[in-house]
Amino acid sequence: MALAYIIATALMIGACGESSDKNSDSMQGIPNDLRSELVGSCDFVDIIFYNSPASMNQSDPRSIERAMGFISMQAPTMHESCNPIGRISYMSNGEIIAEGDIYLTENCQYIVFMVDNQPAYANILSQEGVVFFEQVLSGIQEQFPSQ
Numbered sequence: 845m846a847l848a849y850i851i852a853t854a855l856m857i858g859a860c861g862e863s864s865d866k867n868s869d870s871m872q873g874i875p876n877d878l879r880s881e882l883v884g885s886c887d888f889v890d891i892i893f894y895n896s897p898a899s900m901n902q903s904d905p906r907s908i909e910r911a912m913g914f915i916s917m918q919a920p921t922m923h924e925s926c927n928p929i930g931r932i933s934y935m936s937n938g939e940i941i942a943e944g945d946i947y948l949t950e951n952c953q954y955i956v957f958m959v960d961n962q963p964a965y966a967n968i969l970s971q972e973g974v975v976f977f978e979q980v981l982s983g984i985q986e987q988f989p990s991q
Contacts, residue, residue, distance in 0.1 A: 871966040873919040874957055878942060878965075883912050885936040891946070893930040898984045914973025915955060920966050926952035929981065948977050 874882075889902040889911045902908055911932075928945035932955065935941060944957035946969075953974050957965040969977070 870921050871919060871956070871963065873917065873967045874915070874942070874965040878957075879915070881936075882915075882934050882942055883909075886912065886934045886941065887937065888935040890933045890935065891930055892933075893981070893984065894928060896930075896984055897988055900980065910972075910976075914970050914976065916968040916970045916973075918968045920952075920954040920968045922954075922956075922966060923952050928956070929977070946977065948974065948981070 886908055887903065887905075889908055890899070891901065892899045902911060911934075926947050926949055929948050930946045931943060932946055933940050933943040942957055944955040944965075945963075947954050947956065948969070953969045954966050955969060956963045957967070959965075
């Protein structure tokens with residue numbers, strides 16, 4: 845009887861630890877030293893939109909500064925059901941110093957930064973970043989309606 849109780853309790857504890865939605869993962873935000881490097885040395889931002897014929901880049905210092913403002917200080921709750929809309933690369937003197945996947949849906953508004961092409965850090969998109977990417981995607985949809 846005691847053994848059956850222990851097994852049943854262990855099974856219930858294991859089942860409680862599992863999540864069928866799998867949307868409660870979280871990641872730390874980018875470290876302050878990387879954020880400082882981005883702000884201090886980034887001279888080019890490249891954005892490639894997945895499933896779209898469009899891409900864009902920015903080399904104007906004010907545009908780059910604005911793009912840096914898209915990265916909030918807050919780490920998001922990750923949702924496995926969301927898919928990225930594109931990849932953003934931050935460059936300095938022709939070399940990528942940081943890159944990440946951009947997520948932009950109702951439940952997923954963040955950038956997942958990659959290290960060796962593996963998710964390493966994540967930051968919520970600022971409201972300005974959300975509006976920017978929504979406007980860009982709207983413009984792409986208008987220009988390429990069949991995409």
